[in-house]
Amino acid sequence: MVKLAVSIKAQLEALTDLKPAGEDFNWMFKVKCTSCREEHPNWVGIDATETRDISGSRGEANLVWRCQMCKxxxxxxxxESFKRGSAVYTFEDSEEQRFAKLAVLECRGCELTEFDTNGVWTAKGAESGTVFDEVELSNESGNEWSDYDEKAGTSVSIMEVETKIARA
Ligand SMILES: [Zn+2]
Incomplete structure (x- = not known):
């Protein structure tokens, strides 16, 4: 079993606490079999609120994948010990231009090689606390997002989103 941490880095303008919206966020990953090195042909969505049975009554997992090559x-x-939901990317992380962990996943027999931020995220005004709960990061928009914070009287944006997967 290997524990992998999913981290992001981004340029936040007047924003903080960037995180996936909701517990049921669909985390999109590229997955690779560690036995035969075959990569899953598609992006695979993993939802933390959904579990599937592992064959042979060996419990449950958020993703159960049978490799098409080695079967x-x-x-x-x-x-679960890594606090989901309370892990956020802050304005300070952005200022320091550093990566911050958003989740840790336990992988058995496979590894995650890429994370795609595609989906709905939330963020808060760094000074105003204004909640932006429909921050859409998509490949179509180049993973960039912008809006206007009325309360703070400033534009807000998310640019240069990068993702990283490394051993936790
Ligand atoms: Zn395989």
Whole structure:
């Protein structure tokens, strides 16, 4: 079993606490079999609120994937000890131009190689606390987003989003 941390880095303008919206966010990953090195042909969505049974009554996992090449069954689950939801990307992280962890996943028989931020996120005005709960990061928009914070009287934006997967 390997524990992998998913981190992001972004340029936040007058924003803080960027995170996926909702517990049921669909985290999109590229997955690779560690036995035969075959990569899953598609992006795979993993929702922390959904579990599937592992064959042979070996419990449950958020993702159960049978590799088409070697036919082995692999699983991925969110590490519950890593506080989901309270992990956010802050204005300070942005200022320091550093990556911050958003989630840790336990992978058995496979590994995650890429994370795609595609989906709905939330963020708060860095000074105003204004909640932006429909921050859409999509490949179509180049993973960039902008709006206007009425309360703070400033434009807000998210640019240069990068993702990283590394051993936790
Ligand atoms: Zn395989």
């Amino acid at each position: 082995r069954e692999h699983t991925v689950s969110f590490d």
